[in-house]
Amino acid sequence: MSKQPEYSETATQDMMSATTEWDVQRIIADLQAGANPNTRLKSKMTILHLATTRNDLRVVKKALAHGAKILANNNGKTPIDIARNNCHHRILQVLESHQSQKEGKEKAV
Helix, strand or coil: CCCEEECCCHHHHHCCCCCCCHHHHHHHHHHHHHCCCCCCCCCCCCCCHHHHHHHCCHHHHHHHHHHCCCCCCCCCCCCCHHHHCCCCHHHHHHHHHHHHHHHHHHHHH
């Protein structure tokens, strides 16, 4: 059984604050400092939703590398849906690849 990662509450709060101005340097630093990439806004959007909406491949990749999950928001939309609907093809490719790798690992267990 895999152990849940320990996240930094301070880094998580700072990361969410940095999303209002989309301070990429701070967001990435906070992820590296242990921010929880699955923290949700009231709309149930995560950093992956926000980065996908902004077509920010760098933040998408960092969030995934730090344990971000592909979750649905209040409207039932996942970051994959957002990427597809906004023609963010590169992000869509990265998200779908990540999801299929994860599903492959789960089937192997």
